[in-house]
Amino acid sequence: MPTIVVEVMPKAELLDPQGKAIAGALARTGRGDFQVRQGKRFELSVEGQVTDELLAQVREIADDVLSNSVIEDVVNVRVLETAPEA
């Protein structure tokens, strides 16, 4: 069953308090000085083949349902290479 991955991140120009909290925790615990942003990753699995229409449909879902276009960007929609089935 093919799986399509949709990645959503907060827009670059917006504050990301979750990411800031993680960066602060990493610095306080001596794990290094990183800038961190937290977004979402969705896996959509579907029966059948991945066609261009299916990908277009998933892109529409990513824009309309999985992300809030006011504050988030869909940064990636890609087909997951599946491990060979035993």
Place this chain on the structure above:
Amino acid sequence: MPTIVVEVMPKAELLDPQGKAIAGALARTGRGDFQVRQGKRFELSVEGQVTDELLAQVREIADDVLSNSVIEDVVNVRVLETAPEA
């Protein structure tokens, strides 16, 4: 500034109520019949070069801080190809 992407998903054998809710919403609104799982995507940006030590450090952070190993798996740690700077 190089960016490393960490992807975290709920373990396959566990229920994912958020994903189930999204799948239900897609089906009810006539957007298709998908299985959906929702996870997290982190971007860690750091000054300097991406070395093997840095990647090992980020993998440790992914396991210890960014994911809860009881219920989640780190599915991917990768360096983001950055757009060429103007």
